[in-house]
Amino acid sequence: MWHDTRVSVTLLVIKFGIRRIRNFRSQSKRVSAASATHSQACTTETMSYTRSVKVVGLYLLRNEADIIETNLRHHFAVGIDEAIVIDNGSADGTLELLANLTEDMPIQLSSEVGPMYQQERVTRMARLATLQGADWLLPIDADEFWVGTGAPLRHVLEETPSEARLLVVELVNFVQSRDVLAAEPGCLASMSMTPERTFGPGGDLPRMVREEEIGFVEIRYTPKCVHRATPDATVSKGNHYAGERGATPTDRITCLHAPLRALSTLTTKLDHGRRAFEDGVPGEASWHVKRWWQMARDGTLDREWEALSYQDGAITVGGRRRELVRDDRLRHTVTDVAPLVRTTAADVHNPTAAMPPAVGAYLLALETVPGWLSMLDFRLLVELDRLQRHYGIGGDLFEIGTYLGKSAILLGHLARLAGDRLTVCDVFEHIELIDQESFPGFNHWYSTLTERAFVEQYQRFHAELPEIIVGASETIDVKQLDRARTCRLVHVDGGHRYDIVRADASTAQQLLSPGGIVAFGGISASHFPGTALAVWELVLGREFTPLCLTGGKLYGTWDAGGVDWSARIDEWVSQERDLGSEIHTLAGWPVRRVFAHERPPVPAEKLVRIPDLEDLPGGASAGEKRPNPSPSPSPSL
Numbered sequence: 001m002w003h004d005t006r007v008s009v010t011l012l013v014i015k016f017g018i019r020r021i022r023n024f025r026s027q028s029k030r031v032s033a034a035s036a037t038h039s040q041a042c043t044t045e046t047m048s049y050t051r052s053v054k055v056v057g058l059y060l061l062r063n064e065a066d067i068i069e070t071n072l073r074h075h076f077a078v079g080i081d082e083a084i085v086i087d088n089g090s091a092d093g094t095l096e097l098l099a100n101l102t103e104d105m106p107i108q109l110s111s112e113v114g115p116m117y118q119q120e121r122v123t124r125m126a127r128l129a130t131l132q133g134a135d136w137l138l139p140i141d142a143d144e145f146w147v148g149t150g151a152p153l154r155h156v157l158e159e160t161p162s163e164a165r166l167l168v169v170e171l172v173n174f175v176q177s178r179d180v181l182a183a184e185p186g187c188l189a190s191m192s193m194t195p196e197r198t199f200g201p202g203g204d205l206p207r208m209v210r211e212e213e214i215g216f217v218e219i220r221y222t223p224k225c226v227h228r229a230t231p232d233a234t235v236s237k238g239n240h241y242a243g244e245r246g247a248t249p250t251d252r253i254t255c256l257h258a259p260l261r262a263l264s265t266l267t268t269k270l271d272h273g274r275r276a277f278e279d280g281v282p283g284e285a286s287w288h289v290k291r292w293w294q295m296a297r298d299g300t301l302d303r304e305w306e307a308l309s310y311q312d313g314a315i316t317v318g319g320r321r322r323e324l325v326r327d328d329r330l331r332h333t334v335t336d337v338a339p340l341v342r343t344t345a346a347d348v349h350n351p352t353a354a355m356p357p358a359v360g361a362y363l364l365a366l367e368t369v370p371g372w373l374s375m376l377d378f379r380l381l382v383e384l385d386r387l388q389r390h391y392g393i394g395g396d397l398f399e400i401g402t403y404l405g406k407s408a409i410l411l412g413h414l415a416r417l418a419g420d421r422l423t424v425c426d427v428f429e430h431i432e433l434i435d436q437e438s439f440p441g442f443n444h445w446y447s448t449l450t451e452r453a454f455v456e457q458y459q460r461f462h463a464e465l466p467e468i469i470v471g472a473s474e475t476i477d478v479k480q481l482d483r484a485r486t487c488r489l490v491h492v493d494g495g496h497r498y499d500i501v502r503a504d505a506s507t508a509q510q511l512l513s514p515g516g517i518v519a520f521g522g523i524s525a526s527h528f529p530g531t532a533l534a535v536w537e538l539v540l541g542r543e544f545t546p547l548c549l550t551g552g553k554l555y556g557t558w559d560a561g562g563v564d565w566s567a568r569i570d571e572w573v574s575q576e577r578d579l580g581s582e583i584h585t586l587a588g589w590p591v592r593r594v595f596a597h598e599r600p601p602v603p604a605e606k607l608v609r610i611p612d613l614e615d616l617p618g619g620a621s622a623g624e625k626r627p628n629p630s631p632s633p634s635p636s637l
C-alpha cells in the first residue's frame, strides 16, 4: 500500500516537471512579498534556526469551492511547498476544481467519502507528509488564512529554534457584512471587521451567547497549531491546541479566520448541529451548532444572523449594538492573490447557497428521511415557491399523501418562510379506509407507516406540526373545509388508483388560487399505472396547463396567474450548471422535461490514495475510527 503512494508521489513530481515548479515558485514569491507588506512589525529573537524547511499544508475539505483556490494560492504564496488534500464527498464542485488545480500547484489530492473523521484523516496526511520529508505540518481549514507577522509565514518557520516542536497560534475571527447571503468567490473581501473585545476560551461562554450577553463571533477560539513533522505526529480535533508537550506560543504567526463568510455557510453548520443533536452528543460539546440547529427548527435563525454579521460597524445581539473594529488583514490577504484566482461563480455548484439555511440544511439531510422526494424535485419546488413569492402569489400549501413526511417537511419550510399554513392528508395506519384494489400495494410500500412515525420525522425539522387530516383524500370536501381557492401549491402524492387520482386532481383544482401550481407524484411508476392515466387524461382535457416534468412528478396549473411559468423555468434551468431541459410537445403543450446531468467522475490519475494509519510509521491510533477509505465520485445535489 505504501509502495502505491510512493509511486503516486513520484508521478506527481514527474507530472509537474522542474520548470513548472520553478514558475509556480517565482509567481508565488511575487505575491508573498506583497503579503508581507501588510503584516505588522515582528518581535526580534536571537536563535539558532533551521534553514530550507519543507512546509506542507494539510487540508480536509467538504464543499468549499468558493474559497479553496484563494486559500491554496495564499498559502503557497506565503510559505507552503506542497499541499495534501482530502476531499470528503464535496457536492459543490470542490473536487473537480482541485483536480484542475493539481495542474499548476503541487497538490496530492485524494477523495474519501463518508463521515468526516477529521482527526484520523488529518493525522494520516500529517504522517504521510513526514514520510515524504516535511519539516513543518500546517493543517489548514478552507476558512483559515495563516500569515506571518512582520515576515512571511515561511520565514517565521525557517527561523524557529529547533527546540520548538509545536507552535501555538492565536486565531482572529473576522465578521462578514450582513448583506452577504450566498458564499461565492470574492465574498471574503468584505470581511473587514473584528470584535472590539473577545471572550474566553473557557468560562460560561455558551450561557453568555444563549442569553445574548455576547455574540458567538466575539468568542476567542482555542489556539491552533503548526506541527514540527514527526513520524508519530497526531493532529488533535480541529487542530486546536490540546496541551501537547514542547508547545511554544508565538505571536509571529496569526490565523485569520472567516468562520461565517455568508449567511449560506450556516447551512453546513446546521447540518453538523442536526447530526450532533440526533447522535446525542452530550452537554456543551458542539453547543454552538446544536444551538443553531434548534434555532432553525424554531424559525429564529434570521435573528441570529444579525449577531453573526455586521451592519454600520456593529453586530446586533439581543437588539443591542456590539461594536466591531476595522481590520483589513484578511481583506488584504485575499486581494493580494485575487489576480491569480481563476475560480468564478460558474465553477461553484452549490444549490443550497441560494436557499435559506434551514431549507438548505434539509436538502443536506434529505437522505435521512424515508420516502419519495428527489433532490431535483426538491430544488424545483424551492424555485417555484421563490417565484410565487416574487410575483406576490400568496396562499397556503396542501399535500395529499405524506408517508413519513419527506416532501411535507420541505413544504413546511416553504409555508413557514411565507407565514402560510400547511395542511397534509394521509390515511396513515388506517388501512380500513383503503379500497381492496389498493390494498396489496399499500401493504407492500407503506406497511410500517403510522401517524406517529410521520410526526416524529416531521418534528426532527419543525417545532410546530402542520394541520393533519387523517382520512382518505377522495372524501375531502373543499367547500365544507371552507378552503376553496386558498392555496398556491398542492402536492398530490396519495392513492395511485385511477379514480382516486382523478378525485385528488379535482380537489387540487378547487383548492388552488390564480398562480397556484399542482405537482402530481408517482407519474412514472410502472406499478401505479392509474396515476399516469389520470394525469395524462388531465393534460388531454385542455383545461389544465402542464408546465414541466421530472423523473417522478408532473407540474402544472389551471390558472397561471399571469406568469409565464415556462419561461421562468427555462431561466432557472439555464442558471443551474448541473441541470438541463428539453421540450416535449404533448397534445400540443410544450412541456419541459427537467433533468440533472450526471457529473463526470474526476479522472483516477488525478487522485492519490492516502495510506491507512497502520500502514504508516507512528502507531495506529489517532482517536477516531473510520471505515476503509473509498475514492468515489461526488454525489450530485
Ligand SMILES: C[S@@+](CC[C@H](N)C(=O)[O-])C[C@H]1O[C@@H](n2cnc3c(N)ncnc32)[C@H](O)[C@@H]1O
Binding pocket: 370, 371, 372, 373, 400, 401, 402, 403, 404, 405, 406, 407, 408, 425, 426, 427, 428, 446, 449, 471, 472, 473, 474, 493, 494, 495, 496, 500, 521, 522
Ligand atoms: C407515495 S406515498 C407519499 C410519499 C411522500 N409524499 C414522500 O415525499 O415521501 C403515498 C402516501 O399516500 C397515502 N395514501 C394512499 N392512498 C391514500 C388515500 N386514498 N388517501 C390518503 N392517503 C393515501 C399512503 O398512506 C402513503 O403514505
